[in-house]
Amino acid sequence: MEATLITDLPFLDAAATEAPVVTPTLPPAVIASRLQRAWATALFYLTDARLLWRFMRSGARMQLAKTRIEELKRAYYGALQVKKVARVDGRYFREYFAPGMPSAAYDTYIASTVNRLVPFRGDADTLNLVFLAITKKCPLACEHCFEWDALNEKEVLSRADIQDMVAQFQARHVTQIFFSGGEPMLRVNDLVAVVEAAQPGTDFWVFTSGFNFTRDNAQSLKRAGFTGVSISLDHHEPARHNAFRGSPDAYANAVQAAAHAHEAGLVVNLSLCVTQDFTTPANLLAYARLARQLGVTFIQILEPRAVGHYAGQAVDLSHAQVALLEEFYLEMNYGPDYLDWPLVHYYGYHQRRMGCGGAADRFLYVDTDGDLHACPFCQKKSGSALCSSKGGSLDAALASLKTRGCHPFAQASM
Template structure:
C-alpha cells in the first residue's frame, strides 16, 4: 500500500535496484543501517517526534490564537515545501532520531532551537527574528585534491587568512543568533583537524556541527576525537559508485578508498554519515543513480546529499548545467527513494534543487548562507558575491546586505 503514495516514475522504474542481499562490490563493506525499515516502528517514531514538536509549539507560543495561527502557517509551509508528500523516513544514530538533512536530530537542544526559529519566523514571539539556521563555514584554503567541480578553486592553497581566534569568533557570532547547524568546509577542513577540535570544545550547546570532507585525514582516531569534541555528523564526498571515475573526478588516485574508509571510521565513532554527490551531466542517468543508492545502502549511511554542478570555481565558464530531463530524473530519484514503500530502509535523499525550483532559494541569509575562506559572507557556495565579513563589528548589518543581495536565479521564498 505504501508504494502507492508516489506517482509512476518512468525513468527510474525501468532500472530496478540490485538485490539487497547482493553487494555492489566485493571490496565494499556491508555496514549496519541507520534508517528504520519497519513500517510500524517508523510510524511510531514519527508520531513521537510530531508530539515533541507540538509540545514545543505550546511552550513557545502559549496563547490559543498564536498556536492556531502557527498551525495554519506550518501546514502551508509544509505544503509549499513537500507538496502532497509527508516526511516518512527516520534514522537512528547515537541516541537521536533524524528525519531530514537540514533538521537537527531529536531529542537535542539544537532540535528545540530549530523549531523555535521556524516558529518565530511564522508567528513572531521573540523581540528579534533570527532566521538563519544553517551556515556553511569554509575554514581553510588548503586541499590535497584537485576536484573537477571545486567552487573555491581560485582560493585553493593560498595563504591562510582565518586564525583559530577568527573561527571561534564567527562560530560564536552565529550561535548567538540561533544558528542550529554549522558545516565546516574548505578546501579540505580535515587539514585543520586540531583547530576544528578546539572550536568544537569551546562552542556553546544548541548547535549541530558537521564537516564536509573528501575523506582525507579522516582516520579512525580523528573521527573519535571529533565525536568526543562534539561533532554531530560528516558529509563525505563520493561522486561515483565506480572507484576509477570518482578518483578521476577528484584528481587523486586513492580518493575512493579514502572516502570509503572515512565512512567506516565515522560510523564506528557514532557520527551521522551523509554521502555528498555532485550529479554531473555524465553521471546523471537512471542506472548510475540506482547503483549509487545501492552503494550508499550497503555502506549504511543515513543521507545522500545531491548537488547540481554550477559554473563557478573550477567549472567557471563551462556548460555544466543539467538538462531539464536530467533535473526531472533527479526529482524522480528524490521522490522514489524517500516516498516509495520499496525503499523505506534505504538512505534519506536530500536534494535541495527539488525544493529550490518550487519555493525559491533559502540561501542569502534567508535560512542559510556561506562564509568563504576569507571570512566573507555569500548567498551560498554557488552564488558568490562578497557581502560583508562574518568577523565585522557590524555583523548584523553585513547579514542584512547578504539578504538584500539575494539569489539572482532563485528569488527568496516568502515563507
C-alpha cells in the same frame, strides 16, 4: 574553456593496476521496522506539540501557528508525507538540513521556524544554517571545485577567528554549522577545539573528501561534539570517482571515512555532484545501493554550476536530467520499496518550487577569507563575518546580504 571529461583523465587508464577497494557492509541508520518508524514519528509529533505550547502560551496562538506550519508543509512537500526516519546515537533524523531530535539544536530550530510564522521571541533572526570554509589547503584537484582560485593560498583564518564566528552565529540561533574548505580535516585539531568551546544548541558537521579521516580523528570529532560528516563521493565506480577528484586514493579514503564515522556514532551523508555524464537511471540506482551498503543516513544531490574550476563551462544538466533527478528524489524518499534506504536530500527540487533560502534568509556561505556570500555557488562578497576584529557589525552585513539576495543561479533554477 572546454570541459574535461573524466574519461579523458589518466586514472581511468591506470584503474587496472590500482589495488581493489573493499567496500564494507555497515548496519543501516534508516529505520526498517514499521513499528519503530511509527514510534519515531509519534515522538516527533509529541516533541513539536510540546515546543509549540511552550512558545505560544495560548490556545489561539497555538492554533494559528499549527495552521501556518501546515501551510508551510503543503508548500514544501505538497501531498507527500515524510515517512522515513533514521536513528543515530540515540537521535532521530528526517531532514539533512534539520538538527536531530531530541536535542537543544532541534528545539532552537523549531523555535526559529515558529518565530518566522508567528513571532514570539522579539527578534527577526531566521538564519538556520551556515557553511563555514576554514582552510584554503587541499591535497586534491577536484573537477568541480568552487574554491579553485583560492586553493593552497596563504591561510587567513586563525582558530580564534573561527571560534569568534561560531559564537556570533550561535548568538543568532544558528542550529547547524558545516565546516568546509579546502579540506577541513587538515585542521582537525582546530575543529575539535572550536566545537569543544562552542555553546550547546548547534549541530556541527564537517565536509570532507575522506582525506585524514582516520579512526582516531573520527572519535575525536565525536567526543568534541560533532553530529555528522558529509563525505564527497561522486561516483559508485572507484576509478571514475578517483578521476573526478584527481587522486587515485579518493574512493578508498571516502569509503573508509564512512566506516570510521559510522563506528564513531556520527551521522553520515554522501555528497554527490551529479554531472551530465553521471546522471542516468542506472548510475543513480547504483549509487543509492552503494550508500545503503555503507549504512549512511543521507545522500545529498548537488547540481554542477559554472563557478570555480567549472567557470565558463557548459555544465548545467538538461531538463530531462533534472526531471530524472526529481523522479529519483521522490521515489527514494516516498516510494514503498525504499523505506529503509538512505534519505535523499535534493535542494534543487524545493528551490524550484519555493525559491532559494540562501543570502542569509535561511542559510549563507562564509569563504576562506571570512567573507559572506549568498551560498557556495553565489560568490559575491557582501560584508565580513569577522566583524568583531574589523570593527564592523555582523547584523549590518547580514542585512546587506539579504538585500542583495541570490545569484542568477537561484533564479535559473526556479
